[in-house]
Amino acid sequence: MMSQKAFMMTLALVVGAVLGLSPNPLVASAKHHSSNQKIFAQQLMDQAISKHPEVTQIELAVPSPRGCSTIAASDPKGIGEKCDRDELEALRSGKPFVEKERAGFDVTLPLHDVAGKLIGTVGMDFKPQPGQQELIVVEQATKIVQELEVQISSQAKLFEPAPSAAIK
Secondary structure (H helix, E strand, O other), rough: OHHHHHHHHHHHHHHHHOOOOOOOHHHOOOOOOOOOEEEEHHHHHHHHHHOOOOOOEEEEEEEEEEEEEEEEEEEEOOOOOOOOOHHHHHHHHHHOOOEEEEEEEEEEEEEEEOOOOOOEEEEEEOOOOOOOHHHHHHHHHHHHHHHHOOOOOHHHHOOOOOOOOHHH
């Protein structure tokens, strides 16, 4: 039976190939790494969710000429899902898309690389808190996205194998 890590890497390679974001270099590179290696985008999501206990779920989606879909998420079931209104609106407007839900706030923000180029979105669900306000939650989400953006040199970087030392 395939381990969860191997499944995630395989799925990420397939999604990347389908989206046209991971041409031959990634596939060739993946052959030289162990089959249980994460992609960089998944490593970023894992780090963000562990560092921010106020966030219950997080996902990263990217657009491509073939559509937009989730490439990394705290819930592996979300990987490969087609972008919905949240992601598409954040991509279109360049602004946060916020929904107040019974289980807290759902915030989706545009994601940029270090050069400022729009490369995708990051969606986060926040735990409900007494007196929680939209403005504060958007500020928290913005800080988390900024922590991610300084680590992303390009959209293609998201599909690269994560450094081995960071794999858990």
